[in-house]
Amino acid sequence: xxxxxxxxxxxxxxxxxxxxxxxxxxxxxxxxxxxxxxxxxxxxxxxxxxxxxxxxxxxxxxxxxxxxxxxxxxxxxxxxxxxxxxxxxxxxxxxxxxxxxxxxxxxxxxxxxxxxxxxxxxxxxxxxxxxxxxxxxxxxxxxxxxxxxxxxxxxxxxxxxxxxxxxxxxxxxxxxxxxxxxxxxxxxxxxxxxxxxxxxxxxxxxxxxxxxxxxxxxxxxxxxxxxxxxxxxxxxxxxxxxxxxxxxxxxxxxxxxxxxxxxxxxxxxxxxxxxxxxxxxxxxxxxxxxxxxxxxxxxxxxxxxxxxxxxxxxxxxxxxxxxxxxxxxxxxxxxxxxxxxxxxxxxxxxxxxxxxxxxxxxxxxxxxxxxxxxxxxxxxxxxxxxxxxxxxxxxxxxxxxxxxxxxxxxxxxxxxxxxxxxxxxxxxxxxxxxxxxxxxxxxxxxxxxxxxxxxxxxxxxxxxxxxxxxxxxxxxxxxxxxxxxxxxxxxxxxxxxxxxxxxxxxxxxx
Numbered sequence: 202x203x204x205x206x207x208x209x210x211x212x213x214x215x216x217x218x219x220x221x222x223x224x225x226x227x228x229x230x231x232x233x234x235x236x237x238x239x240x241x242x243x244x245x246x247x248x249x250x251x252x253x254x255x256x257x258x259x260x261x262x263x264x265x266x267x268x269x270x271x272x273x274x275x276x277x278x279x280x281x282x283x284x285x286x287x288x289x290x291x292x293x294x295x296x297x298x299x300x301x302x303x304x305x306x307x308x309x310x311x312x313x314x315x316x317x318x319x320x321x322x323x324x325x326x327x328x329x330x331x332x333x334x335x336x337x338x339x340x341x342x343x344x345x346x347x348x349x350x351x352x353x354x355x356x357x358x359x360x361x362x363x364x365x366x367x368x369x370x371x372x373x374x375x376x377x378x379x380x381x382x383x384x385x386x387x388x389x390x391x392x393x394x395x396x397x398x399x400x401x402x403x404x405x406x407x408x409x410x411x412x413x414x415x416x417x418x419x420x421x422x423x424x425x426x427x428x429x430x431x432x433x434x435x436x437x438x439x440x441x442x443x444x445x446x447x448x449x450x451x452x453x454x455x456x457x458x459x460x461x462x463x464x465x466x467x468x469x470x471x472x473x474x475x476x477x478x479x480x481x482x483x484x485x486x487x488x489x490x491x492x493x494x495x496x497x498x499x500x501x502x503x504x505x506x507x508x509x510x511x512x513x514x515x516x517x518x519x520x521x522x523x524x525x526x527x528x529x530x531x532x533x534x535x536x537x538x539x540x541x542x543x544x545x546x547x548x549x550x551x552x553x554x555x556x557x558x559x560x561x562x563x564x565x566x567x568x569x570x571x572x573x574x575x576x577x578x579x580x581x582x583x584x585x586x587x588x589x590x591x592x593x594x595x596x597x598x599x600x601x602x603x604x605x606x607x608x609x610x611x612x613x614x615x616x617x618x619x620x621x622x623x624x625x626x627x628x629x630x631x632x633x634x635x636x637x638x639x640x641x642x643x644x645x646x647x648x649x650x651x652x653x654x655x656x657x658x659x660x661x662x663x664x665x666x667x668x669x670x671x672x673x674x675x676x677x678x679x680x681x682x683x684x685x686x687x688x689x690x691x692x693x694x695x696x697x698x699x700x701x702x703x704x705x706x707x708x709x710x711x
Contacts, residue, residue, distance in 0.1 A: 208244045216248060217262050224266040227274035238277045242270060246283050255294050255304075264303040268310035281318055284311065288320045295324075295331055298340075305343040312350050322361070325351050329365065332387065333372050333380040341383040349390050366403045370410035373427075378420045385414075385426045392433050401442050404434055408446055416465040431469060432476040447473075447484060454491040463495055464522035471530040478537055485534060489547065492527045496552040499524035499559075521561035528556065528567035535574045542578035550575060551591030554598065557605040562614040569609070569622045572602070576629040583636045600673050603630045607680055611688075627677070634674035 207219030223241055227234065245267045252260045271277070291307060294300040308328075311321070325348060332344035352365070369388060375381050388407065392400055411434070414427035435446065450469055453462040470488050474481050481488075502520070531548065534541065541547045553575075556568040572593060579594060588595035593602040606623050609615065615623075 213259050217259055220262050220266040224269040227270050235275050238274055242277055255300055261303045264307045268306040271310040272313050284316050284318050285320050288324050292324055308347050312347055315354055332383050333375055345387045370406050373410045373414050381423050388430055400437050404438055404442050416461055428472055432472050435473055436476050460520040460523050464526045467526035467530050471533050474533045492531055493549045495523050495527040500552055500555045521564055524556055525564045525567055528571055532571055539578055542575050550593050554593045554602050566619045572626050573622055581632045584633055599630055603677055637672045639672050
C-alpha cells in the first residue's frame with residue numbers, strides 16, 4: 202500500500218499527510234485494506250512512541266488518524282500493552298485545552314471498540330471528575346458522551362457501578378451550577394437508556410438526591426432539570442418501587458418540625474400527577490390525605506381577619522410554600538380528575554376557602570383558582586343547607602367566601618389574572634344567591650344596610666342572625682358598589698395629589 206509506505210518517512214510534513222490519507226482510505230471499500238490495517242496501526246503507534254509526548258502537531262494528527270481507523274475501519278486487534286500505553290499517554294492531556302479534542306477523539310474510538318483493560322476504568326473515573334469540574338460546556342459534553350458509552354457497553358461490576366452512581370448523586374450538590382447541570386444531563390440519558398432493572402435498583406438513591414436539588418438548589422434551571430428527571434425516573438418504575446418512593450413522600454409530609462420537607466413532598470406529588478396523569482389514580486387517595494393535613498396545619502398558622510388591614514397581613518412571614526404547593530397539587534389533580542371536585546368527602550373545600558386571605562399573593566391565587574374549578578364542576582344552584590358552615594357551597598360558607606373575594610379585590614397585590622378569577626367566582630356566587638327565594642322583600646334593604654355597617658366597623662363580626670340573611674344578593678351588590686365608589690374616590694385623590702406635587706412656575710415680575 203503506497204500510502205502506508207509514507208508512514209516510514211523521516212519528514213514530519215510527509216508523515217502528517219500520510220496519516221491523513223490513511224484515515225481517509227479506511228472509509229473506502231478497498232480489497233487490501235483489511236490485510237494492511239494492522240500494519241498501519243502498528244506504524245502509527247510507533248510514530249507516537251518515537252515522539253515520546255503529545256505536544257507535537259504530528260502526534261495530534263496521529264491520534265486523530267488512529268481514532269478514525271479504529272472507529273470507522275474494519276475490526277483490528279490492538280495489543281493490551283499498546284492500549285495501556287495509549288491510555289497512560291492520554292490521561293495527562295484530559296484537562297489540557299489545546300489537546301482535548303484529539304484526546305477525546307481517541308478515547309471515543311477506544312470505547313467504541315470495547316477494548317477492555319483495567320486502566321480504562323481508572324481513566325473513566327478521571328473523566329467523571331472532569332465532567333463535573335470543567336467550566337467548558339464543550340468539554341463537559343465530550344465527557345458525558347464517552348462516559349455514557351462506557352457505562353452502557355463495558356462490563357460494570359455491581360460495586361463499581363454503585364460507586365459511579367453514588368458519585369453522581371453526591372455531586373448534585375456541587376458548588377458550581379455548570380457541574381450540577383452536567384450531572385443531570387448524564388443522569389437523564391442514564392434513566393432513559395439504562396436497562397429497567399438497573400434504573401429501579403438505583404432509583405431510591407437518585408430520587409432522594411434529586412429531591413434535595415428541588416428543595417435546596419438556588420438555580421431555577423437546576424430545579425427544573427431535577428423536576429424533569431424525577432418525572433422520568435418515576436415513569437420507569439414498577440408498582441413496588443413507586444410505592445417505596447411514595448412512602449418516602451408520605452413520611453416527609455408528616456415532618457411537622459421541618460416544613461421544607463412538607464412542601465417539597467407536595468411539590469413532588471405534583472410531578473407524579475403531571476407525569477402519570479390518569480394512571481396516578483391509585484395514589485390519589487393517599488396524596489389527598491397528605492394535602493389535607495398540610496392545609497390544616499397552614500390554616501392554623503395564622504388567623505387572617507377579614508377586616509384586618511391589608512398591609513399588616515401581607516407583611517407576615519410564613520412558610521407559604523406548604524400551602525401554595527398543596528393547593529397547586531390539588532389544582533393539578535382536579536384538572537385530571539374533575540369529578541373529584543363535587544363529592545363532599547374528597548376535597549376539604551373549607552380549608553381551600555380559608556386560604557383566600559392568606560398573607561401571600563401566590564397562595565391567594567392558588568386558592569381562588571381551585572374555587573373556580575369547584576364552581577365549574579358544580580352547576581349553579583341554591584346554596585345547600587346540608588353542608589358544613591365552612592364549605593363554599595353552603596349558605597354561610599358561600600357568603601363568607603363572597604366576603605373574602607370582595608376583600609381580595611381591595612388588595613394592593615391584586616394582579617390581572619387573580620382579579621379576573623375573583624370576578625368569575627363572584628359571578629357564580631351571585632347567580633347562586635339569585636336563586637334564593639325572597640321571603641320578606643321589605644326587610645332586604647334594612648338587612649343589607651345593617652350588614653354593611655357591621656362590616657365597616659373594624660373588629661366587629663357579622664352576627665349569626667344577619668349572616669343567615671335569606672337573600673344576600675342585594676348585600677353583594679351593595680358591597681361591590683361601595684368598594685367601587687371607594688376605589689374611584691381614592692384614585693381621584695391620588696391623581697390630585699400627584700398633580701399638586703408638581704412645582705408651580707411663577708412668571709417673574711417685570
